Amino acid sequence: MNRLALVLAVIAGLLAGALGYALLDRPQPETDAVAVRAIVEAVLAERAPEPAPVAPAIDAATLNPMIEDFLMSDPKLLQRLSVALDETLRVEEQEQARLAMADFRKAIYEAPGQVVLGNPDGDVTLVEFFDYNCGYCRTALPDLAALLAEDPNLKVILKEFPILSNESIDAARIAVLVGESDADYWAFHEALFSSRGKVDKAAALAAAQELGLSPVDLELRMGEPRVASVIQNSYEIAQALGITGTPTYIIGNEVIPGAIGLDGLRARIADMRECGESRCS
Structure with a gap:
């Protein structure tokens, strides 16, 4: 007789015996249940699988050479x-x-005070974060100029992102005011990036004056909270997107760190038009 049959027989016997008890001789209600539970638990315990053996620990003196041999077998x-x-x-x-x-x-594409170049209703938007004292930004300026000249459906948003020095911050503040004026911002932008030496407040004021703006007025207004908020907007976006250097571009859902060259920008713009992504699969 197997154990399951034995358990069933014992239970049947207990129940039959219980029916024959006199009312005064009947055991406590829990007595039979305890007995049956004990038998069932014993059987289940015997049926339980054996615990998996624990693999012995391999000491480092044995393991390390094995790892090294494995890696050396495939150096690549x-x-x-x-x-x-x-x-x-x-x-x-x-x-x-x-x-x-x-x-x-909204902060990236619709922030107040940001400079928009090219076609404001263009079908593709290229965003650039830059610092006027960034050498790579200076090198990348002709790429942006070429795109603006050749692509009538391109919208460009310039984000003042002065991170290299206090002089960069001063120049950016002047640039915000120039962007709000009727002056030719692109001419101002090119003038600062083509100037020699560090771009600072004096250089920015001189470039603005060449466009007919009053350097005295600009200097008086460059500390206004409204001007600071434009630059702060760039800092907040950069922190959220992990932007830490210049130039950095945004196109579609891609953040592009560094100057990737004219062909790289052209390719991404073309892909945006073809598939709505900066890189078509």
Whole structure:
């Protein structure tokens, strides 16, 4: 007789015996239940699988040579892992940036005081964060000039992002005021990036004066909270999107750090028109 049948027989016997008891001789209600429970638990305990054996720990003196031998058997493994890690991090950063851009969309594209060049109703928008003392921004200026000249449907938004020095902040404050005026901002922009030496308040005021603006008036107004809020807007966007250097571009849902050259910008603009993404799959 197997154990299950034995348990059933015992239960049946207990129940039959219980029916024959006199009322005064009947045991406490829990007595039979306790007995049955004990038998069932004993059977289940015997049926329970044996716990999996715990593998003995491997000491470092044994494990380390094994790892080294494995890696040396395929020297390019670490390179592939590094590439895979970089790609994983890039995808994660892009996803974080995409979510942040959804939250900051209005601040990126509709902030008051920002400079808009090209076609304000263009079908593709290119955003650039720059610092007037950034050498790479200076190098990338001809790329932006070429795009504006050749693409009548491109909208460009310039974000003052002075991060390199206090002189950069002063120049950016003057630039905000120039952008609000009727003066030719692009001429001012080119003048500062083509000037020699560090771009500071004096250089910005001189460039503005060449456009017919009063340097005295600009200097008096450059400390206004409204001017500071324009630059603060750039800082807040940069913090949310992880922008830490200049130039940095935004196109579609992609944050592009560094000067990627005219062809790189053209390719992304073309992809935006073709598939609505900065990089068509």
